[in-house]
Structure formats: structure tokens, C-alpha cells
Amino acid sequence: xxxxxxxxxxxxxxxxxxxxxxxxxxxxxxxxxxxxxxxxxxxxxxxxxxxxxxxxxxxxxxxxxxxxxxxxxxxxxxxxxxxxxxxxxxxxxxxxxxxxxxxxxxxxxxxxxxxxxxxxxxxxxxxxxxxxxxxxxxxxxxxxxxxxxxxxxxxxxxxxxxxxxxxxxxxxxxxxxxxxxxxxxxxxxxxxxxxxxxxxxxxxxxxxxxxxxxxxxxxxxxxxxxxxxxxxxxxxxxxxxxxxxxxxxxxxxxxxxxxxxxxx
Numbered sequence: 503x504x505x506x507x508x509x510x511x512x513x514x515x516x517x518x519x520x521x522x523x524x525x526x527x528x529x530x531x532x533x534x535x536x537x538x539x540x541x542x543x544x545x546x547x548x549x550x551x552x553x554x555x556x557x558x559x560x561x562x563x564x565x566x567x568x569x570x571x572x573x574x575x576x577x578x579x580x581x582x583x584x585x586x587x588x589x590x591x592x593x594x595x596x597x598x599x600x601x602x603x604x605x606x607x608x609x610x611x612x613x614x615x616x617x618x619x620x621x622x623x624x625x626x627x628x629x630x631x632x633x634x635x636x637x638x639x640x641x642x643x644x645x646x647x648x649x650x651x652x653x654x655x656x657x658x659x660x661x662x663x664x665x666x667x668x669x670x671x672x673x674x675x676x677x678x679x680x681x682x683x684x685x686x687x688x689x690x691x692x693x694x695x696x697x698x699x700x701x702x703x704x705x706x707x708x709x710x711x712x713x714x715x716x717x718x719x720x721x722x723x724x725x726x727x728x729x730x731x732x733x734x735x736x737x738x739x740x741x742x743x744x745x746x747x748x749x750x751x752x753x754x755x756x757x758x759x760x761x762x763x764x765x766x
Contacts, residue, residue, distance in 0.1 A: 563679075587612075636659070
């Protein structure tokens with residue numbers, strides 16, 4: 503990742519992020535305080551892609567990274583029910599030089615609340631946006647037209663608001679998919695159902711649960727899932743980043759390590 507790495511970032515920055523967004527989260531819950539854009543307004547981002555070999559995305563359900571990529575990990579974060587948490591994770595990524603993939607449900611206002619802040623980091627490819635459906639239904643309960651409508655509406659939202667083509671990655675809500683769901687999604691370009699190999703605990707996990715899960719799952723080659731819904735994770739940012747450093751892991755987005763038609 504060049505001379506500028508996570509290890510060169512002054513530790514106090516991580517602490518500052520937590521304090522800043524803890525205050526913002528409290529203000530937001532009270533109906534006051536600054537907007538997410540104002541609270542997290544970044545400097546012009548510099549996010550050089552990691553120097554890792556890329557491989558063609560494999561067929562079938564994606565759960566891990568290509569072995570040839572080396573000591574890398576993909577931290578993927580779902581949903582986005584809390585605007586402050588989306589803002590806090592984004593600032594954390596900038597301050598600790600991390601690369602993250604967000605699986606977006608466009609129905610949540612966090613994705614418009616944070617759009618001004620997020621756009622430069624999406625454009626620099628520090629943050630990759632992928633498709634988690636518009637409103638988080640169990641896709642196995644929908645007919646083919648319903649599956650495609652959920653994915654297409656979210657696709658159009660991400661294209662309009664962020665200027666990205668989120669294909670080919672989609673994460674079925676609850677991890678629920680089957681051959682019919684996969685075929686319906688593939689018909690509109692979403693050919694890579696993306697699950698995970700390790701998680702940061704349930705959506706409402708406590709700080710201790712998050713750290714315990716990270717200790718178990720932060721390993722090379724893993725796709726790890728977390729959620730942008732609750733604030734306990736924002737209080738352990740420093741420990742999470744330190745664990746990555748201790749294990750010599752570089753965070754990557756899916757586009758960093760896989761070659762696809764949309765992202766050659």
C-alpha cells in the first residue's frame with residue numbers, strides 16, 4: 503500500500519473518531535447536532551489500491567478471497583439503518599487507511615444522509631458499494647420479477663446517487679438464496695451471490711462480542727460480515743484496527759482482488 507500504511511497513522515486519530523461520532527450519534531438520537539456530511543467532512547481522499555494480484559471471480563457463491571492475493575481480508579458491512587454509524591465507519595476507514603465494502607439497502611436514509619461524504623471515497627475506490635437489495639426481503643419468498651425489482655431498484659439508486667455500477671456482487675438478505683434466486687439475479691447482471699466466511703457477531707452485537715468475533719475471524723483470505731446498524735462497533739475501532747495490524751492483514755474491497763466484466 504506504499505509508504506502510507508495503517509501503521510503510520512497516529513493512534514490518537516482513531517480515538518478522535520470514536521469521540522466525534524459518539525457525540526454525533528447522541529446528537530442525532532436527540533434530533534440535534536450536525537448532519538453526517540458536516541460531522542464527517544473528509545479531506546480530499548488518497549486511497550491507492552493495494553498491490554495485490556487479481557483473479558477472475560470464481561463461479562458460484564462467493565465466500566472467500568483468492569489465495570494468491572496473500573494476507574488480505576475483505577470487511578463487508580451491510581444494511582445501513584443508522585446514519586451516524588455509516589458516517590463513523592467511513593471516517594474510520596479514512597483515518598486508519600482501510601478499504602471496505604458496503605452492501606447497501608437504498609431504502610435507508612443513511613445512504614442519502616451520507617452521500618456527500620461518501621462520494622469521494624467511493625470514487626477513489628476506498629469504499630466499494632454493492633447490492634443488498636432495496637428493502638431487505640428474503641429473496642426466496644419473492645417471484646422472479648420481485649427478485650429483479652428489488653435488485654434493480656437498488657442498482658438504479660446506487661448509479662444515480664453514487665455513479666457506480668454495483669454489479670456483479672449481490673448479498674441476499676439473511677444469506678437466503680437458491681438456484682432460482684441466483685438465476686433471476688444473473689439475468690440482470692448480478693452474477694455473484696456473495697456470502698461470508700466469518701462475522702462480527704449479530705447485528706446488535708455488544709463491544710465484547712464484536713472483539714471476540716474479530717479475534718476468531720480476522721484471518722487472511724476471509725470475507726467477514728458486519729452491519730452498519732448499531733454503534734457498539736464504533737467504540738472498538740481502535741482495537742479492530744490494531745488486530746489487523748498485529749496479524750499483518752491488509753483490507754481490500756472485492757474489486758481490489760477480483761476481475762469482473764464490470765470492473766476489469
